[in-house]
Amino acid sequence: MVDVRSVHKSYGSLDVLKGVDLTVRAGEVTVVLGPSGSGKSTLLRTINHLEKVDGGSVSVAGALVGYRRSGNKLHELREREILKQRTDIGFVFQNFHLFPHLTVLANITEAPVSALRRPKKEAEAAARALLDRVGLADKADAYPRQLSGGQQQRVAIARALALEPKLLLFDEPTSALDPELVGEVLDVIRDLARRGTTMIIVTHEIGFAREVADTVVFMDGGRIVEQGPPGQVLDHPRHERTASFLSKVL
Numbered sequence: 039m040v041d042v043r044s045v046h047k048s049y050g051s052l053d054v055l056k057g058v059d060l061t062v063r064a065g066e067v068t069v070v071l072g073p074s075g076s077g078k079s080t081l082l083r084t085i086n087h088l089e090k091v092d093g094g095s096v097s098v099a100g101a102l103v104g105y106r107r108s109g110n111k112l113h114e115l116r117e118r119e120i121l122k123q124r125t126d127i128g129f130v131f132q133n134f135h136l137f138p139h140l141t142v143l144a145n146i147t148e149a150p151v152s153a154l155r156r157p158k159k160e161a162e163a164a165a166r167a168l169l170d171r172v173g174l175a176d177k178a179d180a181y182p183r184q185l186s187g188g189q190q191q192r193v194a195i196a197r198a199l200a201l202e203p204k205l206l207l208f209d210e211p212t213s214a215l216d217p218e219l220v221g222e223v224l225d226v227i228r229d230l231a232r233r234g235t236t237m238i239i240v241t242h243e244i245g246f247a248r249e250v251a252d253t254v255v256f257m258d259g260g261r262i263v264e265q266g267p268p269g270q271v272l273d274h275p276r277h278e279r280t281a282s283f284l285s286k287v288l
């Protein structure tokens with residue numbers, strides 16, 4: 039589903055990704071761990087083409103992200119085409135990023151109606167079903183400011199799901215939440231994992247990683263230091279840097 043090959047990314051003279059390789063199979067959950075500044079968000083953003091890579095390539099569901107092939111030539115996608123390609127990928131941010139002036143229902147239907155040209159009625163019915171799934175059936179007409187952080191994040195997840203993405207990316211989905219609200223968001227993500235949703239999740243919730251991850255990836259200094267099943271990376275890390283990081287967050 040995801041194939042990241044020797045991806046390099048710099049900001050000016052700062053090398054943020056120094057040759058990252060990552061493969062994610064359909065239906066698998068990959069959890070990315072690593073200290074602040076190690077390049078985790080940048081990696082997610084390159085997969086979603088919110089950042090252009092300086093070297094290497096990213097493909098999602100067999101399509102090269104940001105490019106179109108014609109014959110043996112590659113053409114960079116235009117903005118419109120990038121937006122279309124991005125509908126295959128759901129992105130859930132640390133700070134929810136809901137549209138403050140739209141109701142919960144309108145937040146969820148906005149992209150299906152404008153980007154995928156779904157009929158409004160159909161999009162609303164789908165949105166209500168998704169709200170029910172994340173336990174917020176009664177909040178369709180509320181505005182984001184009337185919701186708790188945990189509720190807002192569940193709306194953000196419903197909004198991402200409304201595009202029926204092939205892949206879901208989460209960037210520290212619970213880091214902005216009060217501790218008592220973390221569980222309700224993790225419950226929703228856990229349910230998605232059970233349904234076989236392909237996900238890449240950046241989180242510091244080690245217990246959750248152990249439970250849902252097929253693969254745990256540890257990043258440091260713009261590189262993947264090690265990756266493997268949670269039992270290996272979390273309990274028997276091969277690298278000192280992984281062990282040292284885990285000893286700080288556990």
Ligand code: ADP
Pocket residue numbers: 049052054072073074075076077078079080081
């Ligand atoms: P993480 O998510 O692991 O904390 P990031 O991917 O956000 O790490 O950032 C990696 C490094 O890249 C950091 O040093 C950060 O300051 C830098 N960085 C991230 N985004 C930008 C940007 N738009 N411009 C310049 N530097 C950036």
Ligand code: MG
Pocket residue numbers: 078079080209
């Ligand atoms: Mg980050």
